[in-house]
Structure formats: structure tokens, C-alpha cells
Amino acid sequence: DAGVTQSPTHLIKTRGQQVTLRCSPKSGHDTVSWYQQALGQGPQFIFQYYEEEERQRGNFPDRFSGHQFPNYSSELNVNALLLGDSALYLCASSPPGQDYNEQFFGPGTRLTVL
Amino acid sequence: GENVEQHPSTLSVQEGDSAVIKCTYSDSASNYFPWYKQELGKGPQLIIDIRSNVGEKKDQRIAVTLNKTAKHFSLHITETQPEDSAVYFCAARPMNTGFQKLVFGTGTRLLVSP
Numbered sequence: 354d355a356g357v358t359q360s361p362t363h364l365i366k367t368r369g370q371q372v373t374l375r376c377s378p379k380s381g382h383d384t385v386s387w388y389q390q391a392l393g394q395g396p397q398f399i400f401q402y403y404e405e406e407e408r409q410r411g412n413f414p415d416r417f418s419g420h421q422f423p424n425y426s427s428e429l430n431v432n433a434l435l436l437g438d439s440a441l442y443l444c445a446s447s448p449p450g451q452d453y454n455e456q457f458f459g460p461g462t463r464l465t466v467l
Numbered sequence: 468g469e470n471v472e473q474h475p476s477t478l479s480v481q482e483g484d485s486a487v488i489k490c491t492y493s494d495s496a497s498n499y500f501p502w503y504k505q506e507l508g509k510g511p512q513l514i515i516d517i518r519s520n521v522g523e524k525k526d527q528r529i530a531v532t533l534n535k536t537a538k539h540f541s542l543h544i545t546e547t548q549p550e551d552s553a554v555y556f557c558a559a560r561p562m563n564t565g566f567q568k569l570v571f572g573t574g575t576r577l578l579v580s581p
Contacts, residue, residue: 357510386567395473395556395571396511409568443510447567454567455501458510 355380357446357459365465366434374429374462378446385427386456387419390441402427431464439466469494469561473572480547481580488542488575490557499560500540501569502531506553514555515542547579 358377366372378385384403388396398411402421421427425446431438441463445456470493480486492500498519503511517524517531517540524531530543544551554576558569 359510384567386569393574395471395558395573396569398568398570401567411568454499455513455516456567456569457513458503460508460510 357444357457359442359444359459359462361462362460363463363465365467367467368434368436370434370466371430371432372434372464374431374442374444374464376427376429376444376446376459378425378427378444379448379457381448382446382457383425383449384447384454385421385425386445386447387427387429388443388445388458389413390443390461392440396443399429434466436466439464469497469559469570471557471559471570471572473557473575475575476573477576477578479578479580482547482549484547484579486544486547486551486577486579488555488557488577490540490559490572492538492540492559492570494559494561495535495538496562497559498562500531500533501558502542503556503558503571504553505556505574511556544577547577549579549581552577552579 360375386401387399390396399413400410405421416432418430441461443461445458447454473490501516504514505511528545533540554574556574557572
């Protein structure tokens with residue numbers, strides 16, 4: 354079992370650009386959540402996807418958008434990048450059919466905005 | 468919304484000692500409390516979790532306790548080893564969000580010296 358995988362590992366962009374990050378969930382998982390982790394902080398919830406729909410969103414602007422594909426993989430898109438978007442972006446997947454839904458994280462994508 | 472506070476921010480112990488990390492949460496309806504270990508350059512790894520209908524849970528050298536009345540939960544690591552050195556995060560799942568959003572604490576950097 355490969356676990357949760359994310360690509361790319363690192364990314365450098367300039368202000369105003371757009372970026373797409375990718376996530377493949379753990380085998381058998383159908384729910385994907387995205388988190389932003391600033392340096393020295395805990396992860397902050399961005400949004401969650403289930404059945405190809407965004408079903409919950411944290412306090413992030415509309416510049417942050419996502420998508421889930423029929424194979425449960427997911428993308429996170431960020432438009433009009435700001436310096437403050439520099440962070441580790443984490444994807445977490447959850448298995449179906451559990452009330453409490455343990456979340457298993459991938460290694461993250463380190464985004465640097467210059 | 469839910470707020471999770473975590474203490475201490477740093478903890479240094481000698482190998483073989485015990486380590487305790489404490490968290491408090493604000494939403495009395497939260498019902499799921501996972502703990503994650505994050506090593507440098509990696510994503511958070513789920514190490515133990517507890518549901519609101521349980522007061523204590525153990526897994527080898529790791530235990531978690533939950534006091535619902537006081538809205539406290541704690542991670543206990545016994546017989547610490549140098550490989551336990553990492554950043555540990557507590558989290559809570561607020562029920563009023565309806566789904567599986569996790570709210571994280573700010574992390575505790577644990578250093579175990581040989």
C-alpha cells in the first residue's frame with residue numbers, strides 16, 4: 354500500500370501566478386481533505402472533497418479551489434498567489450463507512466512564493 | 468468555532484523518561500481527538516486517537532487520556548527513545564461542522580536526549 358501520495362514535492366512560484374497541487378489517496382479511501390501548514394504552525398483546514406463535491410470549507414478565500422476525480426484523486430488550485438501562501442500543503446485521505454474518519458496525511462507539497 | 472490550545476511548545480527529556488503533552492478544546496460537542504507525530508520534512512503521522520465515549524486508550528508506550536468535563540486531553544509517552552523526537556500535534560473534530568474537519572493545536576517539539 355503506497356499510502357497518500359502528493360506531487361510535486363517542492364514548488365517555487367512568483368506572486369500572481371497560479372499553482373496546481375495533486376494528491377492520490379490511500380487505497381480504499383474515498384474522502385480527501387486539504388490543509389495548509391505554515392512554518393511552525395499546526396495544519397489549517399482548507400476544504401474536503403467527497404463524491405467529487407466540495408462538502409466542507411475552512412476560512413480560505415475563493416482563490417483556493419479544488420477538484421476530486423472519479424478515482425478519488427484530488428487537485429488543489431491556488432490563483433493569484435500571495436507571499437503569504439508560502440506553506441506546506443497537506444492532503445489527507447479518509448476511509449469510507451466510519452463515523453470518526455481517521456485522516457491519513459501525505460508528505461505534503463512545499464510551496465514557496467517569491 | 469473550535470479552538471485547540473496545546474502545551475508545552477517545547478519539551479526536552481532524557482531517554483527513558485516520560486513525556487506528557489496537554490491540550491484543551493473549546494467546543495464541548497467535539498467527539499474525536501487524534502494525535503499526530505510529524506518528523507522533519509514529512510507529513511503528520513497518526514499515532515493514536517480517542518473518541519469521546521472513552522476516557523483512556525493505550526498502545527504500547529503511548530497513551531491518551533480524555534477529560535470531557537474539563538475539555539482536556541493529554542498524550543503520555545513512557546520510556547522515551549531518541550526516535551520519539553519530533554513535533555507532536557493534537558487535534559479535535561468539532562461536531563457542529565457536520566463532517567470530518569480537524570482543528571489542530573500549535574504543536575509540541577519533543578527532544579529526547581540519549
